[in-house]
Amino acid sequence: MISAGTAPSFQRQSLHLMTTEFLKHLRDALGDDIVETEADGIAPWLTDWRGVYKGNAQAVVRPRSTEQVAACLRLCNQHGVPVVPRGGNTGLCGGATPDASPANVILSLDRMNHIRAIDTVANTMVVDAGCILGTLRRAANEADRLLPLSLAAEDSSQIGGNIATNAGGVNVLRYGMARELVLGIEAVLPSGEIYKGLQTLRKDNTGYDLKQLFIGSEGTLGIITGVALRLQAPSRVRSVVLAAVDSPQQALQLLRLVFGACGPRLQAFEFFTDQCLDLVLSQVEGLHAPFSERHPGYVLIELADTANEEALQAMLEDVIGQALEQEVCVDAALSATLSQLQSLWRLREEISEAQKADGPHLKHDISLPIERIPDFMVSAETRLRGLASDARLFIFGHFGDGNLHYNVSRPLGADRGWAGEWEERISALVFDEVAQYGGSISAEHGIGQLKRHAFHQHKDPLQIRLMQDIKQLFDPKGIMNPGKLL
Ligand SMILES: Cc1cc2nc3c(=O)[nH]c(=O)nc-3n(C[C@H](O)[C@H](O)[C@H](O)COP(=O)(O)OP(=O)(O)OC[C@H]3O[C@@H](n4cnc5c(N)ncnc54)[C@H](O)[C@@H]3O)c2cc1C
Known part of the structure; x- marks a missing residue:
């Protein structure tokens, strides 16, 4: 497990004073039932789904409304407190796990879980960002419509997390990624301002389409609190x-x-x-x-x-x-x-799930030009065998989208630390092959903590600079999900 370090003692003292004052303001603004500060209460929120990452936090905040999210972010921004948005915690890149800083606040959307409206004429659904994806799919089904976003983690992941990661899943071939299903977004900026873009219009050509920036932003620009989704005809x-x-x-x-x-x-x-x-x-x-x-x-x-x-x-x-x-x-x-x-x-x-039960493994969620998949598979495996001949290779995924989960597990009999020891060399090899075949190092899981290094290595520097400029504009103090993506 990748763990948080310890802060030196003088830093801990000044942090303690800042923390006490900040938490008092937070409780005054939101109420005790929204703000969890007990170590036992915080502990379950500090690791990711796979148990690979572990971090620190001074509080877990679980607001019931967009206004409460706004009050929380305003205070965090004023006090320079880092905020880690948390959906269903099924992300596979450590994006919702805090870093080592004991100052972090984890902001969970799990209590914002109401369906605000379903319209079967316009074929739209407006929901709180904390709704579980599977619940929304069933609600759409009951209204005789289809919400086509579908993935194995749909009964745990939240629609806000799905949008923040631009999730894919098994129906992308027909309906596209999460991005293509989003008509509108409501989000809270780090300043506490509410971005009111929760519209269901199909057509709106009034300048830049700003909602697109939140989709796939992995919690680095603000908190998504509401989503307007496009529904489809049912798959009866x-x-x-x-x-x-x-x-x-x-x-x-x-x-x-x-x-x-x-x-x-x-x-x-x-x-x-x-x-x-x-x-x-x-x-x-x-x-x-x-x-x-x-x-x-x-x-x-x-x-x-x-x-x-x-x-x-x-x-x-x-x-x-x-x-x-x-x-x-x-x-x-x-x-x-x-x-x-x-x-x-x-x-x-x-x-x-079977891979999780089998033990630690190296995940590579890659995409390739579809026609090049067969050559990539031969070439990557040849190089892999040259490096770690006994490694076990598990390849599966959304082939129709050119998306492979190219996962490498420890040889039979090797100890569980194998993945950590080999990660750097094997992932560098896989990503290098992906680049040679004109693919992407992240098809649908995002960057999080896991692929930050590879992201900076493989993404065009101009595109990274533009992303950093956008981040600076939205989040000048850099409080949103530090250590993720950029
Ligand atoms: C068994 C299994 C199968 C999976 N299959 C797929 C698949 O087929 N396709 C696919 O794309 N993914 C898949 N995933 C990965 C994962 O389910 C998706 O990335 C999902 O979209 C994450 O949603 P979540 O609510 O769990 O987000 P989390 O893991 O809680 O968070 C993910 C990221 O989004 C940010 N975030 C969460 N909520 C918000 C919010 N409201 N506002 C702003 N930022 C937010 C977090 O800070 C973090 O950076 C799978 C995962 C598992 C465990």
């Missing part, structure tokens, strides 16, 4: 097939074929290797091997539509028949019932 009927492939090249050809045949009904095209299947079957109870034989890779394909289940199933059967005939897949398991559909999905969605 779904069909899923798991296709076995001999190579990533075959998966590419399969993507070309399925997209051509099914077009907008293609909702997901997810890939995982046989190593991932092995891991999931060994770590997660209740799952079964989908084929009598094992294959190098698998592609999970989902089609969805508003009506006509039989036609959808026939379309999928037809395209898979063509795929087998044209030898762009070697076997296929079609779901005939909802429970079969869910079981096939679990083989893909439980991979992250």
Whole structure:
């Protein structure tokens, strides 16, 4: 675990005085029930989902309203107190974990969890930023609409965190990233001013689209407190097939074929290797091997539509028949019932949980030009084997978006400290390969603490300078989520 250091004693004394005065102001402004300062109460908020990062904080603030968020930020800004925004804490880059400073305030949105409005004519939803994504998806479903943002962590992550990380997930192929679903944003700036952009208009060409700056900003510009989202027609009927492939090249050809045949009904095209299947079957109870034989890779394909289940199933059967005939897949398991559909999905969605259970590993959430994925995989693995021949490689992800989770785990029998020892060399190798193939070092998880070094190494210096200028404009005192992203 990457831990916080200790402050020298003279610093601790002056910090103590500042802290006492600041906390008194904070309590006066917000009330005792909003401000947690007991060590036992703060402790659970100091680590990330994977248990890789650990930091410090003097308080956890859990406001109930945008005005309370504004009061908190105003005070933090006046006193120069760093603020770490916290959503569902499912981020995989340490973005919501405070750094070593004992002055940090963690601001959690978990009590701001109301759906403000659902409009089934305009097809919009306006919500508090602390709403859990899965809750919003179910609410949209009850209104006979679809909120298409979907990821394995949806029952823990919050929509504010999803927007702050510009989350992706399994339906990007059809509906785009979180950014494409956002119509409006309400946010509190470090000054305590409220950015009132919570509109549901489809069209508004009045200058710069400032809400875009908050999307993917990882809590470095302000706190997102409300979001207006675009809804889609419901996916009332779904069909899923798991296709076995001999190579990533075959998966590419399969993507070309399925997209051509099914077009907008293609909702997901997810890939995982046989190593991932092995891991999931060994770590997660209740799952079964989908084929009598094992294959190098698998592609999970989902089609969805508003009506006509039989036609959808026939379309999928037809395209898979063509795929087998044209030898762009070697076997296929079609779901005939909802429970079969869910079981096939679990083989893909439980991979992250299985990796967590397996122990510390090196995560690389990368994207590549899709047609270059097969060559990248060969080239990166050849170099990896040259460096750490026994490392275990788990590759899975949103293949249809060119997004791979390229995760490297310790060799069998190696101790749990292996990942820490090898991180610098292995990640440098992976990111170097990604750069050579024209990809990105972060497809959807963001930068956080994990990829700051690589971000500065690989991002164009002009783009970094412009980001720093924007940060300076929004947050001149640098209180928002220090040590993350920039
Ligand atoms: C099992 C598993 C599967 C996952 N699958 C995917 C996937 O398919 N696609 C994907 O994109 N991600 C995935 N993730 C990563 C994670 O779920 C997303 O990054 C998610 O969007 C984070 O939301 P959160 O509410 O948990 O945010 P947190 O982890 O709490 O925070 C993430 C960042 O956003 C900031 N933040 C949080 N809330 C706010 C706010 N209201 N205002 C301003 N800043 C804020 C934090 O400071 C931090 O920098 C997965 C994670 C897990 C554990």
